[in-house]
Amino acid sequence: MRIIRLLAFAAITIIFSHCTNSGNDFSVAGTIDGMPEQTVYLYELGIDKIILLDSAESDGEGNFVLKSKAAEPGMYRISFATAGNKTIMLSVEKGKVKIKGNWDALHNIQVEGSKSTEELQAFLKKVRNQIQTVNTFNIIADSFKLRGDDSMVQVVQEDMKSENIKFTHFIEEYADTTSYLPNALFAVQFLNPQSEKEYIMQFLPGMNQRFKNRKLAREFTDKISMIYSQNAATNTDTDIPAVGSPAPELTSFTPDGKELKLTGFKGKYVLVDFWASWCAPCRKENPNVVAAYNKFKDKNFTILGVSLDDDKEKWVDAIKEDNLTWQHISDLKGWESVAARIYQVQSIPANFLVDPNGMIISTNLRGNDLENKLAEVLK
16 A cells, blocks of 8 residues: 555646536535635546636635536545645535635645535545654654664564555445545545555446446546556556566656656666655755765766656756756656656655666665765765
């Protein structure tokens, strides 16, 4: 199990919708205490596209109203002009939905008029708790690693593995029992499509039986089938990337829109570095990464930065601010990143050191560990 959202599997296209769409009317009336006046956006989250449905200006008291139509129940996201990292997830079909919350704690919103959204928010609370648990395990493991206590590192890693297994079972049970299709699909996409392939392939026919004639179910089934077919054709259906295993291929886009592949760096030592502009620990670690890059860049070493941003401007600004002069890629999906799915990244910063033959030789090198490892292999 991994803590990554994968609502859109392919490259996301933002489409602008018009009010002529047929379907059931629904509205979202929000009151967010402490929110600055700004434009608020309503997006529909499809399987491989995001559709902008409506926008509205909030008033000085944080009030706004968004409206649209839905042919069938769907997953929606409210975003804010002044804070790209703040979002509210909704599962809606029709009717009038009311949400209330605080600008500094949008994860604790109150919902009226949508049982499916109430259930979704309860699910997300469990996900957030799991993320905190995993991050705590990582911090503890790092502290033991710094002390050289490998036996305790192993104990912590086993505890984390056990916790993730339990959470995987929770996700599967929820996806199998929820009465709301968007919620079921949202939950399933927290699972790793490689390690949980057997469950996902069993889930698909049951889902289509429970939610007959739903466009969203058909699209999800088609997308999953296509992904597994592509994996079989390119042999990317691999185990969890680990030391001693081949580095899975990565293909994404640079800030200027050019496609870039990890295999294009074959013959060099490459640090595949997962980070994001909004990730404070990542930004704190960047000076160490910059120092290592400058020291070894002329010795057959480079870095491929893989961002979990969803805002291109913030991504590019962070690259400049932190002097990250190596190559960068991102699909701008945030935690929905396909690259993070492939490498099963549970938290960031995270990195994988790949040798000239495309094999992973070390992972999660931080602080002086990165320079020490590079000095060892680049003698």
